[in-house]
Amino acid sequence: MSAVITHPGHAAGTRRKLPYPIGHQFHADLLCYRRNIQSVFFTILMPVLFLVILASIFRNATVNVPGGTIKESVYYVPGLIAYGLITAAFSNLALSVVRNRESGIYKRRRATPLPASVVIASRAAIAVLTALAITAVMLGIGWAAYGASIPGRTAPAFLLDVIVGAAVFCCLGFAMASLIRNVDAVQPVIWATVLPLSFISGIFIATSELPRWLADISYVFPVHPLAAALLEAYNPHTTGSGLNWGYLAILAAWGVAGLIIAVRRFNWLPRGG
């Protein structure tokens, strides 16, 4: 151990501005995320597995969608993109935020000049990036295995839906994290919210095959508008741009609600006992 301590910075008499290290933080978060290879792998693998399984089970089936019928295998692509996006932006994000908070990583950062907005923006950027990666992988599989592709005229709408969806579920992920008190509670809470909503929101079962009352319930929650918006842009029968402002408005409302809770309740300190 060296006893010589030098004293940089102040000696020069310069007073530099406080950094706003968003790129720096993102680089480190990305490194952590990439090294947590299991998490990345399964986040991307899970919707792929669901797609392959569901498309195989309902190989020859067709499903009613606005404007006509499409093969189930095609139907599942946008639905499971929505599912993967929710996993990346909501489930994984909430888990990592609670874990970082409860393990004291955020608490330590709180003692530094790091602004909260850097922590939040960097983690959200990771989620959006993962969502985009999942989308690309799923679109590739849909195209290669099931001969489905996005019509050029609806591609911009599809991309917009993905980005808005990822951003909205990030807000909800931060909000959810702020309400959960310990790491062990994250998975049960996420499963109990995401899975039932996925079943009634047209992700695993087409909305046209659901009892009416169940479908009606799903319209209130954010999973259905995301899945439906993606389906509309992905559906070959769609005419026009494929942009559905109604769905985006419902999503945005949830996003704003999530953002308000997240901002008001964001906590650096562990909440559990």
Add this chain to the structure above:
Amino acid sequence: MEAVSREPAVRGPEGTGQVSRPAVIEVRGLRKSYDGLEAVAGIDLEVRGGEIFAFLGPNGAGKTTTVEILEGYRRRTAGDVCVLGTDPAQAGRDWRARIGVVLQESQPEDELTAEECLSLYAGYYPHPRPVGETLDLVGLTDHRNARCGRMSGGQRRRLDVALALIGDPELIFLDEPTTGFDPAARKSAWDVIAGLRDLGKTIFLTTHYMEEAERLADRIAVLAAGRIVAEGTAATLGGRDTEASVVSFTLPPDVSAADLPPALAACVTRTSNGRVEADTRSPLRLVGILAGWAQARGIDLPDLDVRRPTLEDVYLQLTREPR
């Protein structure tokens, strides 16, 4: 890089050499209640620039609550607190750039190496210390490429200290920094902390180890049940300097305690199996009487011992629960 030749902090035995330095931490009438229970029941503190201030107290005495108020983590119920000229409850990013914190418990970013973790934190500060040098300072150079998640407890603790130093802070809070260290690691941590003082850093240290406080601290305050029960230097704390010494010795088998001269016998507090213990505020006089008496009788007392109360004795006395 220039080695700093800043004036080392002057250390008088009473801490008087530091009176001229400005107060870095000033606390008046600090109170903190949780659900009506007072964890901190009105304390006053002053820590001056360049000193190591040790805050002792049993678990639950309010140490961490107090430290976390000073660090800006917790809000106080009442009282005035000023740290580096600012109220920590209102402090902003500029203020945080000037403090370093070792929390009692914290985990590092498991997926990063020690070096990456330090580089990340260095990026938060306007004037960070060099990463390599900071690793060297805490003795982690050989482990710089080890993932934090795979480090031993002692290595993680050293990383905690390195992370608190990376921003080159003026004031460093160390909340039980050497808990779980083996004796060698603890000694080298003490060297690091003493080295920081020589740089003119101010250190607020909480610890359970009396030896740590005695070795490092310029001043010590003892907290019990939310109140400061004693404050002073390691030598004077709780009247340690004027407290009675214990003179003890074993009499040969053929001599009984009843044979002792009356002046000595009056001080005897305890005898068992020929071992005699006597309390006195003037140990030299007592030992003189004892020596004269023993020499006259031609006996030796090979295990004669004069013991001053240790810091631990004083501490245990001070923090004893009222019965």
